[in-house]
Amino acid sequence: MDAPKKSSRRGPRRKNYMKQQDGVEIDTSIVNNKPVNKNVEDITEKNYERQLQNWDDFVDSLEDLKEYVFRIGMAMRGGKLPDERLSWKGLNSYWKKFTAAYNRERGTIPKDHLTSVTRLIEPRGALGKRLNIVADKGPRRHATAEVLTWAGEFFWTLDWKIFARPRLRNDLWAALLQSVFTAARVSDYLESSSRYNSNIGLHYKDTQFIVYQNERGEPEFALQLTKFLKGRCHLPSTLPTPDIHERGKLEPQALYTNPILFLAKEIIPIQWHGSVLNSPIFCGASGRIMTAGLFSKELRSLLIRAGFPNPPGLHSFRAEGLTNIDANPNCSDIQRQTMAGHVNNHIQARHYASRNPGIDSQAAFMRTQARLMNIGELFRNLEISWEPELWHSLPIAKKEQLSMSDEYREIEAQIRAFTTTKLELPMDSPTDPEFKHEAKHEVITMSPAEVDEAPLAHPVRKLRRDLESLEKKSLNMLWEETSKGMVVGDKRTFVCRGISRPFSRLRSVMPLRRQLADLLTIPARLRSTEGKAALVALVKLCNSKTEADRPGLGATCHCSRSSSDHLHIYKCTKKQFSFAEFCFFCNQWLYDAEAWERHCHDHLTQDLIPMELSWKRVETTFLPGHCPFCLWDTGLGCAKRLQSFCSLSDWETHIRAHGVSWQERCPNLRCEGSFHDGESYQNHLHDLHRVPKKLLLPAQTSLKRGVDDVSQEELPAKKAKLGDGPVEARFVFHYCDPGETFSGKGGLA
DNA sequence: GGGAACTTTAATGGAAGTTC
DNA sequence: GAACTTCCATTAAAGTTCCC
Known part of the structure; x- marks a missing residue:
């Protein structure tokens, strides 16, 4: 028998890397005998650094571990009332960050020490009791579809806020719909504050846009997104890619619930143009990706205007989305986990599932047919309270009462003193640009202790903010006193209190908003006449410099002095x-x-x-x-x-x-x-x-x-930047004096 | 395998600074 | 002055390891 033929080598020549070392120099900062710490995020390093600093500031020996947590705990209690509770999660988190940091930088802490301190700070531990520590501050809340639809109706038909950057109104709503409909975290598509300046978030290149034939044989758009998961951005192959679409053959809903509509800022190619690939889908004012901070602030502000005094965050919408997916027998566990970006089932049970599982246990016990209605959903609605008659500024009686308080008057006096002093200052001192530059430089190079004691850059602004803060606290107390604990229901009961320019007044000076208010509540498809008109109006809104205008008055005046005022x-x-x-x-x-x-x-x-x-x-x-x-x-x-x-x-x-x-x-x-x-x-x-x-x-x-x-x-007539003023949307005919009773009921025309 | 414990990462609201 | 940005403190969310 012939010896087996030696197979001829195919393909490229095999490389021997160790023979290709010419000119390679070993970097001893990398190659050395030092143990390698786990690679962690910048924010984690920063957290660790802070706790080591705390350790160094307080004590200097391992025997003092108990003193360390005692001091941290007492500092956290500072300023709290005796019966106020302290969350175990906070103190425990600091303790764990400290132990992790110590292990990284200084060496191992004996295990029995760790166990002792962990037991000490539990709610049932000696220090836990002393600090009035509680395991947590209540269950997770869920923001249901009713909350979202009312928020949308309010935002597009009643909102009195005028955005200085009109596109923000569109982008805010688009980001909300997209996140809610894909059960996203705020950092999945926007730049998280924990990944600050990282530019991580949804860009055009991370999406795929398709047109396809839907169940009715009609063309329809869908967009596939990429979620940049918490803690998993370094594993791009594991990132989920959910999609949003136009709902196919299902009955059309109000246009403001169509997520595709708000993404169409221009005529959309199926393949994104190369020039936009690296642009973020949602921008902040600077043109960079919108930050999660800006989104969260605007969302909170919007929901308060819509009548939710304790508004849900985006995570409450995510929890509701995942709860509903979990209850849907057509979705598998794997599908839900992939959508959520979870690695196991446990996370859903621990952090998202409603405590009421929403099953008909009565029917199960009796072995009868289970009812289709999910009663658990009704109870979830109770988790977000709604006050349809919320005051959005302090009633005058309360304002007068507050302005007579010592604290308020003292701040007012300080403002007056500052204003007077400023008028007496020579022209060339702090207003001089060079001086300002030097002052800025000084602040940057100051030590942390010096920064603590340094004068504020804007003392008067700080004082004015203190006044606003006092008013806000007073308003919060008013909300608590007058709370009726309602949930989103009969929207005709919504009235705006404490607003000078409700949308009913602003309609005449906001032509695009007025048009959108009429169009977006129509249940219609994107390709209907109304859908196309809404798309055109939204594109105009995004491209406009201002939401406010007074058409019909005339663009120019008759005198020689031309003016746009x-x-x-x-x-x-x-x-x-x-x-x-x-x-x-x-x-x-x-x-x-x-x-x-x-x-x-x-x-x-x-x-x-x-x-x-x-x-x-x-x-x-x-x-x-x-x-x-x-x-x-x-x-x-x-x-x-x-x-x-x-x-x-x-x-x-x-x-x-x-x-x-x-x-x-x-x-x-x-x-x-x-x-x-x-x-x-x-x-x-x-x-x-x-x-x-x-x-x-x-x-x-x-x-x-x-x-x-x-x-x-x-004030100058040039573009006035207007903030969250108070509003009203419809007429209130009944007035109740906030100084006396709040039992009266508002009515509608 | 599953729950508890531990570790890491991120969200959020407040305060102050910056830009337009 | 409004609308952001930046930073911080607190605590929630979620991944990993340990242990029965």
């Missing part, structure tokens, strides 16, 4: 014609007195006149003031009743001229109740109709102007 254009146009009146509800000029009278009559008889009547500047335009006394005086002509005051001073002068400080009934007969004294009457007009109390007081006893009481008219 709407007040100037209005005054100029009035001068130009013998008769010209502008309707601020319809945004149109009328040049005939009789037609104007008829027009006002129509508004008074057919329209709902807003409850809030104060003059307000809105970026480059304004909302005119109206007089509550003339408006509801049926003895006057309609034009007189609906007279618009286009400057703050005109409006204030007119109201003062009435000299009314008390009436038994509100001039607006839609308001219920009677007022037994001037105080309650003025509070009502201030809080509900936004007529400042100072205009209703006799001139000699008028309230002094407060530190924050700056006339809006005095």
Whole structure:
């Protein structure tokens, strides 16, 4: 038999790496005898460093481990009331970070020492009892579909906030829908604060966009995403890639629930253009990827405006999503774990599942057919409380009470002192750019101890924020006192309290928002007329510089001094014609007195006149003031009743001229109740109709102007950046004095 | 295999700073 | 001044190891 033929070598020549070492120098910083610590994230290193610093600051021997946790625990209790609880998770977390850091940097801590201290700080341990430690502060909350849909309806049809960067409204909602519909963590698509400046998050290159034929044979879009999982970004092959779509043949829902709509910022190619591949899907103001911090803050602020005083975070939506997936018999455990980014089933049970499993155990016991309705879902709704009549700013009675407190007055005095000192400073000291640069440099090079004692960069701003903080605390107390513990239900009961510019007033100066408010609640498909119109309006919103505009008034004025200020254009146009009146509800000029009278009559008889009547500047335009006394005086002509005051001073002068400080009934007969004294009457007009109390007081006893009481008219007319002001969406006819009782019920027109 | 214990990573809200 | 950014303290979430 022939010897087996030696097979000829195929393929590339085999390499011997150890023979290819020419010129290689061994880096002794890497190659040495030192033990290698586990590779951990930067944030973890930082956490460890902090605990070692704590150790060095407190004690210097292993025997003092107990003293170490005792001191940390007592420091954490600092400022807390005796019956306030301290979370075991916090102290235990610090302890574990310390032991891990010590083991890395200094050596091993004896095991019996570790066990002793761990037992000491348990809620049932001696130190645990001393510190009033509790195992946790309550179960995880779930934010249900009802919370999401109300948030969407509010955000697109009632929200009074004006975004300085209009695209943020679109991106915020898109990021929320995308995250909720894929049960994501906030850091899956946005840049987590724990991975700060890492640029980790969803970019176009991490997505795949397809068009396909759906169950109805119609074309439909879907987008596959990549989740950048907590702790697993270094393992890209394990990252989940869930998708969002248009719901196929299922009944269309309100357009604002269509996640694809808000991602279509331009005509979408099926393959992303190379130039956008490295761009984030959601941007912050700087053009970089949106940070989870910004998203969380905006989401919280939005949900509070929508009436959730203790709003759920994104993780509560994730928990609800995973709970519902778990309850769906069509989904396997593997599918749910992959979607969630979990490595085992245990995580779902421990952190996400509702304590009410939502099964019909009665039917199971009786061996009868289980009912289809999931009662557990009803109980989950109770986890997020909703107050449809939430105050969004302090009622005047509470504000006056707060401003009389020592703490408030002391801060006010400090602000006055600072303002006076600043005026006396020479021009070339702290405002000099070079000085500022040096000061900044000094701060950067200061030691931590020096930084603690260093003067603040903006002391007055800090003081103003302290005042705001006091008001916020007071508002929180008011929320607790007036809480009715409701859950999202009858949305017609929603009213805005403490808002000067509810969306019902802003509609006339927000043309795109008005259009979207009408379109996005329509149950329709993306390719319907309404869907396409909504898409066009959203693209316009994303590309616009401002959400506010006053169409119809005119883009330029008639005088030689060109101006984009709407007040100037209005005054100029009035001068130009013998008769010209502008309707601020319809945004149109009328040049005939009789037609104007008829027009006002129509508004008074057919329209709902807003409850809030104060003059307000809105970026480059304004909302005119109206007089509550003339408006509801049926003895006057309609034009007189609906007279618009286009400057703050005109409006204030007119109201003062009435000299009314008390009436038994509100001039607006839609308001219920009677007022037994001037105080309650003025509070009502201030809080509900936004007529400042100072205009209703006799001139000699008028309230002094407060530190924050700056006339809006005095502010420059250029783009005003507006924050979370208070709002109202619909009419409240009943007023209850917050100083007395809150049992009254708001109503709707 | 499963739960407990331990370790690591991230979320979140507040406070102060920066930019537009 | 509004809308961010940056940093920090606290604690929640989740991966890993230990132990029965």
